[in-house]
Amino acid sequence: MKKLSIVLTTLFALSLTGLHAELDTKADTVLMFANKRDMVKTKKDVPGRGYNNSVEVSASVLPKSIYNVSASMVFGYNFNKYIFLGGGLGIAYLHEEHHYSYNGTTDIEHNIGIPVFVRAKFNFTKKRVSPYFGIDIGGAMFWEAKNNNDDDYYEPDGYFLFRPHIGLDINVSEKIKPYIMVGGSTYGGAFFFGAGCKF
Numbered sequence: 227m228k229k230l231s232i233v234l235t236t237l238f239a240l241s242l243t244g245l246h247a248e249l250d251t252k253a254d255t256v257l258m259f260a261n262k263r264d265m266v267k268t269k270k271d272v273p274g275r276g277y278n279n280s281v282e283v284s285a286s287v288l289p290k291s292i293y294n295v296s297a298s299m300v301f302g303y304n305f306n307k308y309i310f311l312g313g314g315l316g317i318a319y320l321h322e323e324h325h326y327s328y329n330g331t332t333d334i335e336h337n338i339g340i341p342v343f344v345r346a347k348f349n350f351t352k353k354r355v356s357p358y359f360g361i362d363i364g365g366a367m368f369w370e371a372k373n374n375n376d377d378d379y380y381e382p383d384g385y386f387l388f389r390p391h392i393g394l395d396i397n398v399s400e401k402i403k404p405y406i407m408v409g410g411s412t413y414g415g416a417f418f419f420g421a422g423c424k425f
Contacts, residue, residue, distance in 0.1 A: 276303070280403075280425065281300075283295070285418075286419075293320075299315055302345065312344075314343050317338070320337040322337070337369065348360070354396070355395070356397070358392070360392070369383075370382070390409050406421045
């Protein structure tokens with residue numbers, strides 16, 4: 227009887243040990259999933275964070291001599307509802323007229339180019355209609371078709387691109403977010419304006 231009691235006690239202790247180990251394993255698993263859930267929740271808790279793409283058209287003008295029109299794709303990341311950092315790539319047409327008073331001639335340039343730029347944007351509020359300040363820095367490579375007294379020729383030329391601007395984000399819905407902008411430009415005219423839509 228004493229031996230049987232020892233055997234039963236040993237088996238009971240072993241079963242308790244196994245149960246305790248199983249419970250520890252399940253507790254660790256639950257804790258691991260809870261930590262992952264909290265991490266995901268923490269990432270989602272930052273309003274406005276995420277990747278952001280948009281399509282836009284713009285133009286710049288220097289009256290009586292230069293104008294530029296372009297279409298661009300802008301890709302980037304919103305760190306929150308206030309700060310955006312990204313870059314853009316587009317195609318542009320640049321028209322330039324140079325008048326020479328000493329001989330009465332006009333040099334006309336029709337240029338097709340590719341602007342590439344980095345954009346930083348800072349929103350002032352997180353309301354549905356939000357004003358912002360933005361800046362584009364980059365360059366543009368153009369292939370110039372020139373006409374000088376019926377003499378046509380082509381040559382590549384590069385431009386430094388610097389466009390500080392202000393604008394308005396208009397959050398119509400989660401999928402439709404148009405915006406407008408106006409500012410200055412170092413290429414294609416002194417005055418820059420445009421519009422686009424995020425998706």
